[in-house]
Amino acid sequence: MHEFALADAVIRSALEFAEQGGIARITKLVVRIGELQTIAREVFDYALKEIMPAAEPRLAEAVIVLETEPARFRCRPCAHEFTLAESGGPKEAEDAEAMHFIPELAHACLRCPRCQSPDFELLEGRGVSIASIEGE
């Protein structure tokens, strides 16, 4: 599962942030999961816990919150704004799988529901990002 690779990136990034900010103990880590990447929360949560170094004191008491961010798009040719559901979503299982690995493949798999263009901006809800880190 490539969720482990993304969870690994989140943990490394949080520890880097703590290192640079002089944070001895991370108390809360809010991770945003974009709807477009269709990452299963329970898989990602499991991956985070598996990846987290057991002996890492900076993360020992961290509360991890996973938030889902809905995907929003804006078509460049016709300026129409739409959601993933309004686009009709991926047509085939392979389309969903492609966007799961590389969310930018939305441009290969989705179309603007108004003008059918593949030329749209992804405004929100792409993939995994760190929304906030709290610590002391």
Added chain:
Amino acid sequence: MDPRLSVVGARLAGAARILGVTGGKGGIGKSCVASALALALARAGRRCGLLDLDLTGPTDHVILGAPAGFPEEAHGVEPPLCSGVRFMSLTCFAGERPAPLRGADVTNALLEILAITRWGELDALIIDLPPGLGDAAMDCVRLIPRAEYLVVANASRVVQETVRRNLRLLTEMKAPVRGVVENMARSGSDEVRRLAAEHGAPFLGSLPFDETLEPAIGSAERLARTPFFAAVSALRKTLFP
């Protein structure tokens, strides 16, 4: 905060050397050189990876005849082995669908590939870059600071005009240029050698225009029997002794 930036270095840590194959213009054979170089490394017993970063016009899978299909997942994605080469491309995910990507999309897709691909231990990772000085080339310099570069040129003045800009930019960005190679050489000419000398880069020789190359596309076995491949194998010895 983008967590992927924290993991790129770790994903590539197992690659002893990383070589970007670049050039100013499309159609000068960068992908053939990159693919053949990766194949030459594998045939010399080296552990080699090939990453096609020409996201909107990928072709390395065609050149090597890489099988279609999603890669295996194991705490990330494992580049499939193709004729001895660990291979990764957007086509592993997109298949035959066209992927129209603009600037930020290119950077995001490239970063995602770098963040999730587990290359393991490699003697060399060859990166096939798209022509010119666009997002992928700039991101390669930014995200993989230890990458070295091989610049592909030919005797055409049109090509040299673009390659000259490439060399100037790489030099300005302090990206190490291992050398310039002339591709599709038809007769003895010194233009590419002079171009390399102008920029203080080693001239690494000429790869012949080879009419047997096109029929060999798609088969590593046939590719390996071409005079072009023999010349690339000599280039491999220079770059990776």
